[in-house]
Amino acid sequence: MSTPPRLSFSHRAKATPYDRAALERLAAAALPRCLAIAEQHNAPLASLEAVDISILGTAAMARVHRDFLGIPGATDVITFPYGEILVCAHVAATRAPEFAHTTTTELALYIIHGFLHLSGHDDTTPATAKTMAATQSRILAETTSGASF
Numbered sequence: 607m608s609t610p611p612r613l614s615f616s617h618r619a620k621a622t623p624y625d626r627a628a629l630e631r632l633a634a635a636a637l638p639r640c641l642a643i644a645e646q647h648n649a650p651l652a653s654l655e656a657v658d659i660s661i662l663g664t665a666a667m668a669r670v671h672r673d674f675l676g677i678p679g680a681t682d683v684i685t686f687p688y689g690e691i692l693v694c695a696h697v698a699a700t701r702a703p704e705f706a707h708t709t710t711t712e713l714a715l716y717i718i719h720g721f722l723h724l725s726g727h728d729d730t731t732p733a734t735a736k737t738m739a740a741t742q743s744r745i746l747a748e749t750t751s752g753a754s755f
Contacts, residue, residue, distance in 0.1 A: 621695075632750065657690070660693070662695065667692060698713045
């Protein structure tokens, strides 16, 4: 296995509470699993030196969503192929109860989703979205097994 990229976190969502340290631990624990997938697909994650992860508020995420994808409103996660993952804390807080997650766990799921995009996965069709969702859920379960987040 290649050397994992360095993870860098920017916590910019001030209005939504979550456990920053736990989120960083979850992301670091999930990275090797995603890296193994990336190496199988010769995907960008396998060759990146660093992945920058920003946890944003609603307004900032909506701005990026509009400016880069032409879609109004905030979204859960946006991944750039050069190793930047943006996640929205407010969206995570809103959606977490649907899945019996904490906001921190939901944010970790979004980061894993971003890692998987960098590992060669896509969610552009119903079939690929289903596969990606199952993979990210499995990695989250493996990452959180025996831990409380």
